[in-house]
Amino acid sequence: MQAATSDLHEVRIYGLSKSITTEALGEFLGKGVRVTGILLHPQTKGTFQWAQVWVASEAEIISILDLRDALAVNGITISRVGTGPMTSPTPPSNSWDIVSQLSRPRVAPPGFGLAPIHSPLFSRCDNVNNQPRNLYVLNLPLDLTQVEFKALFTAFGMVEHSILLSQLDGIGRRRGFVLMSTHHEAMEAMHQMNGKWIE
Missing domain, CATH: 3.30.70.330 (RRM (RNA recognition motif) domain)
Structure with a gap:
């Protein structure tokens, strides 16, 4: 972009x-x-x-x-x-x-004046590359909800999918998967969250 x-x-x-x-x-x-x-x-x-x-x-x-x-x-x-x-x-x-x-669905009033921009000044983001966008997260607390898990990563971009999995080896902590919308967002989340303790 x-x-x-x-x-x-x-x-x-x-x-x-x-x-x-x-x-x-x-x-x-x-x-x-x-x-x-x-x-x-x-x-x-x-x-x-x-x-x-x-x-x-x-x-x-x-x-x-x-x-x-x-x-x-x-x-x-x-x-x-x-x-x-x-x-x-x-x-x-x-x-x-x-x-x-x-x-709710809305219809813009006539003559609002803000039209979709088709200019080289702004370009679309395409996810056609094959760079990884998924994260595997370990050592999650048992009481963490699906909504809280997703919210941890929304600050870094769009979370397309997230899932909490069952306990890992009876240790009492869980694991989960997160799919971000772009490789850049996944890398940013990984760098910011790596080693962070989630309460």
Whole structure:
């Protein structure tokens, strides 16, 4: 993925309904953020899609990342491209409204003006290469839930699939598999999580 200039910042939003359009997403995000570009991609499995969103400033990135906690209850995850995970102090007070807007199909008003971008400035991410995207995770706590397991890796990108397996040799710890959407995301997760103790 290449942006035209270094002052563009990219955020990825995963788990969007296929009924969401670039116009609807742009209108939703445009309430507090000036969106420079949006590209929608189908997820390889399921009936969902994910979006690449470009904005011009760090403050706009933070505004989008502040939506993470509110959208996570519906399985929608947001990650920043190019840096490590950031944390959001509190979810927005109007989180119910945000979730309801992204969960239902919407039609953009005529003349909204945000059209899909077909420009060399923004390029699609293709997963045609054969580089590994899967992670095998050992020594997981017994009380870790499937949702918590997946959430550990969403900060690094889209988790296409995750599964917790049974106990390993009666030691009292579990193992699991995670399939990330790209090799880069899998490598980033592996480097950041290697040796980390999960409570």
